[in-house]
């Protein structure tokens with residue numbers, strides 16, 4: 001969840017091994033591990049966290065997302081069902 005909205009939902013294996021949403025990718029990258037095969041490159045976010053009580057036009061993660069593009073500023077992404085096991089709220093996965 002990000003600012004009160006579900007941004008990704010799936011089974012644990014998918015979320016842990018192949019997170020899709022940029023915010024989920026950031027969260028998963030911060031999980032510490034001692035296993036070599038689970039080492040990940042840590043992602044650090046820049047940008048400001050928007051005021052959750054204000055109305056945000058477009059995607060609520062746009063001010064911190066390294067992949068944000070024009071559409072993200074004007075259109076709020078919907079939670080889309082990619083298959084029976086994965087749901088994500090991001091324009092990178094909708095057309």
Ligand code: SF4
Nearest residue numbers: 059062065072090091
């Ligand atoms: S919709 Fe845009 S800003 Fe939001 S997470 Fe996806 S790419 Fe980033």
